[in-house]
Amino acid sequence: MLQDAENILEVSDLDVTFGGTPVLHRIGFSMRRGERVAIVGQSGSGKSTAIGAILRLLPGSGRITHGSIVLGAGRTRGGVEDLATATEPVMRSIRGQRVGLVPQDPMSNLNPAMKIGPQVADALVASRRDLGAEGKLDRAEVKRRAVALLTEAGIPDAERRYGQYPHEFSGGMRQRVLIAIALAGEPELLIADEPTSALDVTVQRQILNHLQSLVDARGTSLLFITHDLGLAADRTDRIIVMSEGRIVEVGTPRQILLDPQEEYTKQLVAAAPSVAAALDADPLAETPAARSEPILVVRNLVKEFALRGQRGGTVRAVNDVSFQVERGTTTAVVGESGSGKTTVARIILGLESASSGEALIDGASLTTTRGAQRRALRRMVQPVFQDPYGSLDPTYSIERLIDEPLRIFGVGDRESRRERVAELLDQVALPRGVAQRRPNELSGGQRQRVAIARALALEPELLICDEAVSALDVLVQDQILTLLADLQDRLGLTYLFITHDLSVVRQIAHDVVVMRSGDVVESGTVDEVFNRPRADYTKELLGAIPGAAFAA
Amino acid sequence: MAVETLPPKAGGAGLGSGRGRILSSLRHNPLGITGGIMLVAVVLAGLLAPLLAPYSPSEVHFDTPFQRPLTEGFPLGTDDLGRDILSRLLFGIQTSLQVGVLSVLLAVVIGTPLGLLAGYSRGFDAVISRLTDVTLAFPFLIIAVGLAAISGPSLGNAAIALGIAQIPTMIRVVRGETLRIKESDFVLGARTMDASPTWIMLRHVLPNATSAIIVQATVIMPVAVIGEALLSFLGLGIQPPTPSLGIMLSDAQQYIFRAPSAAIFPGIAIALICLAFNLFGDALRDAFDPTNTTRK
Numbered sequence: 001m002l003q004d005a006e007n008i009l010e011v012s013d014l015d016v017t018f019g020g021t022p023v024l025h026r027i028g029f030s031m032r033r034g035e036r037v038a039i040v041g042q043s044g045s046g047k048s049t050a051i052g053a054i055l056r057l058l059p060g061s062g063r064i065t066h067g068s069i070v071l072g073a074g075r076t077r078g079g080v081e082d083l084a085t086a087t088e089p090v091m092r093s094i095r096g097q098r099v100g101l102v103p104q105d106p107m108s109n110l111n112p113a114m115k116i117g118p119q120v121a122d123a124l125v126a127s128r129r130d131l132g133a134e135g136k137l138d139r140a141e142v143k144r145r146a147v148a149l150l151t152e153a154g155i156p157d158a159e160r161r162y163g164q165y166p167h168e169f170s171g172g173m174r175q176r177v178l179i180a181i182a183l184a185g186e187p188e189l190l191i192a193d194e195p196t197s198a199l200d201v202t203v204q205r206q207i208l209n210h211l212q213s214l215v216d217a218r219g220t221s222l223l224f225i226t227h228d229l230g231l232a233a234d235r236t237d238r239i240i241v242m243s244e245g246r247i248v249e250v251g252t253p254r255q256i257l258l259d260p261q262e263e264y265t266k267q268l269v270a271a272a273p274s275v276a277a278a279l280d281a282d283p284l285a286e287t288p289a290a291r292s293e294p295i296l297v298v299r300n301l302v303k304e305f306a307l308r309g310q311r312g313g314t315v316r317a318v319n320d321v322s323f324q325v326e327r328g329t330t331t332a333v334v335g336e337s338g339s340g341k342t343t344v345a346r347i348i349l350g351l352e353s354a355s356s357g358e359a360l361i362d363g364a365s366l367t368t369t370r371g372a373q374r375r376a377l378r379r380m381v382q383p384v385f386q387d388p389y390g391s392l393d394p395t396y397s398i399e400r401l402i403d404e405p406l407r408i409f410g411v412g413d414r415e416s417r418r419e420r421v422a423e424l425l426d427q428v429a430l431p432r433g434v435a436q437r438r439p440n441e442l443s444g445g446q447r448q449r450v451a452i453a454r455a456l457a458l459e460p461e462l463l464i465c466d467e468a469v470s471a472l473d474v475l476v477q478d479q480i481l482t483l484l485a486d487l488q489d490r491l492g493l494t495y496l497f498i499t500h501d502l503s504v505v506r507q508i509a510h511d512v513v514v515m516r517s518g519d520v521v522e523s524g525t526v527d528e529v530f531n532r533p534r535a536d537y538t539k540e541l542l543g544a545i546p547g548a549a550f551a552a
Numbered sequence: 553m554a555v556e557t558l559p560p561k562a563g564g565a566g567l568g569s570g571r572g573r574i575l576s577s578l579r580h581n582p583l584g585i586t587g588g589i590m591l592v593a594v595v596l597a598g599l600l601a602p603l604l605a606p607y608s609p610s611e612v613h614f615d616t617p618f619q620r621p622l623t624e625g626f627p628l629g630t631d632d633l634g635r636d637i638l639s640r641l642l643f644g645i646q647t648s649l650q651v652g653v654l655s656v657l658l659a660v661v662i663g664t665p666l667g668l669l670a671g672y673s674r675g676f677d678a679v680i681s682r683l684t685d686v687t688l689a690f691p692f693l694i695i696a697v698g699l700a701a702i703s704g705p706s707l708g709n710a711a712i713a714l715g716i717a718q719i720p721t722m723i724r725v726v727r728g729e730t731l732r733i734k735e736s737d738f739v740l741g742a743r744t745m746d747a748s749p750t751w752i753m754l755r756h757v758l759p760n761a762t763s764a765i766i767v768q769a770t771v772i773m774p775v776a777v778i779g780e781a782l783l784s785f786l787g788l789g790i791q792p793p794t795p796s797l798g799i800m801l802s803d804a805q806q807y808i809f810r811a812p813s814a815a816i817f818p819g820i821a822i823a824l825i826c827l828a829f830n831l832f833g834d835a836l837r838d839a840f841d842p843t844n845t846t847r848k
Contacts, residue, residue: 349744378746391737395759395840404755405745451741458745 007072008033008189008221009054014067014084016046016053016245018060023049024245026067031189033072036215036222038232040268041242042473047225050242051191054083054223055099056091074098074188097127100187102211104194106174110166117162120146120180127185146184153180154210171337172203179211183218190215193225200336200500201544208235227473229272230503230546233257241265271478294324295462295494296348300357303343317343319518320357325511327461330488330495332505332526334541335515341498344515345466348496349383350374361462379409382455386467388447392439398425398450399435405457424453428483445476449483456487466498481508503545506530514538577839584835590828594821598646605639610793618811631800631814632807640795641817647796648777648825651711651789655776656769658715663722664765668753670723671730681727684720692717692779693786700788710789714776725768729761763837770833774826781822797822 004010009031016024024046031037041047052058054069069083071094078098081090095101103109110119121142128137137145143162150158153176166174175195182190192211196204212235215222226232232239233253241248241256241264249262260266301321307313318340325331335341346352348359350366358365366377382405385391392401402424403417412420425432428449439447448468455463465484469477485508487493497509505512506526513523514535522535533539578584597604606625613634621629621637628637670680696713703709733739734757742752781798783789790796797818804815 351740351743375746378744381744383741383744385737385741387737391741393738393742393756393760395762404742404747408742408745408747408751454741 004030004032005072006032007070008035009072009223010068010070011050011054012068012070014050014053014069015065016049016058016062017065018058018062022065022245023062024053027242027245027247028067029240029247029250031221031223033188034219034221035238036212036224036236037238037240038224038226038236039240039242040226040229040232042227042475044244045242046245047242048193049245051101051193051223051225054191055095055101056083056086056088057095071098071189093130096123096182096187097130097185098187098189100182100185100190102175102178102182102190102192102195105198106171106178107198109178110174112166115163115165116169116177117143117146117150120149120177120184123181123184124149146180149180149184150177152214153177153183154206155180170203171199172207175199175207176210179207179214183214186218187220189221189223191223191225194227195224196231197227201502202336202540204231204546205544228546229257229268229474234546241268267475271474293327295327295362296325296496297360297363298323298344298348298357299360301344301347301354301359302356303340303347303352304355316518318347318354321515321518321520322357323511323513323520323523325462325494325496327494328488328492329510330497330508331511331513332497332499332509333513333515334499334502334505336500338517339515340518341515342466345383345464345496345498349381349464350378375409379458380460381462381464382458382460384448384451384455384463384465384468387471388444388451389439389471391451392447392454394439397436397438398430398442401439401450402454402457405454409458411458420457421453424456427456427487428453443476444472445479448472448476448480452480452483452487456491459491460493462494462496464496464498467500468497469504470499470501477504484508502530502541514541575839578835581835581838583831584838587828587831587833587835590824591832594645594825594828595649597642598649601639601642601646605636605642607636607639609635609640609643609795611635611639618807620811621813628817629811629813631803631811637800637814637817640800641797641821644795644797644800644818645821645825647707647790647794648780648798648822651707651714651780651796652773652776652825654708654711655715655718655779656772658712659718659722659772660765660769662715663719664726664758664761666719667723667726668730668757668761671727672734672749672753672757677727680723684723687716688720693783693788696783696788705783705788705791707790707794710780710783711776713783713788714779717779718772718775722765722768722772725764726761729764730757733757733760759840762840766833766837766840770829773829773833774822777822777825 007030011030012028014024014027015022027046027050029037039047039050049058049062052062053064058064064084067084071081071083073080078094081094083091083094086094110116124142124146125137147158147162150162155161155173155176169177179195195211196207199207208231222236224232224236229239233256236253238250239253239256240250241262243264249256249260249265256265257269260269299322301318302316303318304314304316307315321340321344323331333341333344343352347354347367348361353367361377361381364373364377366374366381369377396404399418399421402421406412406417406420411417421435422432425435430446430449430453434442434446439450442450469480472480481504484495488495495508497505499505509526511524512526512529514521514529514537516537522529522533522538529538530542533542578588613630615634616626616630617632617634619626619630619634621627623629626636626638628641630636631640666680669676671677692713695716696710699709699713734752739752739756742756777797780789780796781801784796784798785802790799792799800818801815804811804818808815
């Protein structure tokens, strides 16, 4: 059954269909014991379906229609099994015990009503269910082991934190708990499904380093699912590139990154911002020669939020931030979650008021002006938000979405507005035929184009892009960034780009402002900050960009 | 609809038109069609009662009480006074629907704007929510008794009492939806476009709250029909001999073992009305909900 005894997993000719629609087409790959393999692909490439098939946890109408998934015999327990045909009781003894899963979203994968410790203990007890009476541990022993697991997963003071609830943990800490749960059954194969996509880069690096050391120490095989080619290259021995339910290419990180054979892989490598940034030694083409007067001046901006339940208690989200943005350039504000970068953007947009200091657009501030002057300012600044699913009213047609600002400002009549919408759709390279569709009928990338078209409707000079590409797949992200750069050339737009992703910065920005806990840590041109970072924090951020190892 | 770039047409900019989307969505929903047909049937039965009914609803036939259904001359039989059940049923549907529709309209027309205001502005919220609490503290029977005492028991007063009783829940539903929707990115986006609060409430919050309002309305409708029965039973609603489904039900329970059909038919009618409104309301909600268009 198993072609090579050294293999822990052999998947061959696997077909999966959802309600009759084939989703995976003859997938085949194998993993050796102790090997770390990455499956890389965009959303919809079938990578999550592949794991679903291996764990036999396909959602809804998903069925395995052809092929086999052979799991090698365990070192201590369990024989060779074909997971494609195994019965449910057999699968129950395999999941968590021989194959562990670290799921994607640490925010939703822990039960919010249950303490952390018992959730780990549950996994521990469940994994010993098959051992019968002699495998049963008493409660004190379960707790001792669960604490040990949490400690091992990198949770400091695990004894005390055992009794805390998930909301008392940060995203990174929750991910560590999930790792502890996955390791509770001492599986020989660990599947990590985008374990760090929801986390900041520096946290991501800590978690992955830790996961790697745990896996190495135990000799566990790791199947790592990610959309980030750079991350896969850094962390694994072999990369499987998937697209549209097929395996496109398999190779070592070096082969895939430096010598991709397939057209799709080439595109992916070219688009992957982290790799592109590392490979491409030149930063963005030199900044516009004639530096003009600044369009946006942020001066000594401070924002304090009152703490709930504490009289007079405040937290300083933005602390004395100053920078300026010149007309026709792109400035990126970089920072991790909680760095205050979004608050800065909201103050500039006039959605929040500053506690002190000011954000001036062409010399005036949205938070202090009123009436006609304020309306004129509004027309100069428009936002593009992160989530293209939330930022477009789902009840509106695309045409109404794009012409809403025109209607609010009473620009033109019906006919001229339609002309303008058509023109805007052309500008963002969307077919005019989408005009009567609803946002939910479009893909994420298309929606973000609609959001850009709508932001451009009033012919603003400054676009505030709040994580405008973070929710998108790399290839789509690349397209949107190209579109933004193109629009900047044609319309002379100025961008303030809020992002957590340094590699994106390198692709599009002229100047960078690095923020941390409300402070500006460092600012300067992209070239200065990337090649000669002064602050330690900037160095740390730069070091955490995945794929940097292939810079040479 | 074509995905490809359409050549720009003179004047129209080639953007097409968005009309007919809700209708086409309704057409593709078999349950919705069923509900719609039932609703049309029930409404027609009520409207055309004077034409369809073989007798006047209050015409008594003392020589033929308690006739079984399918008796010659009385397709659904007669009640204790020998009144034709079919005729009473048709007129009863008419009155019950009137009460139901009136009270739902009242709840929606008053509850929705108040809910929007309460959800959108904190100042209004404090006032409106307290008023809601006070209203909830009064059982609707007390309101109905009060109204009947002031202006006499009638169909209109019963509808008003039932409607008022439903306003607080309507306010809460709309307020909750508003609280949720006003935090969304698209409302934030509208604010950066200098949209006024009125614009945001009417053009963003209300359309997105529509499905919740429809669902709540379809919940209120049967409650009102049954509530009317209760009020009429207590003598606070429709006055005999005007038939309503509620009065028929409460009359029939005195002789339910002798002539069960006198209770069964109005019961079935109430169930059908509720079912029709629920099915059609569900379909309407799906049609209005843009995130549902992929399901066909």
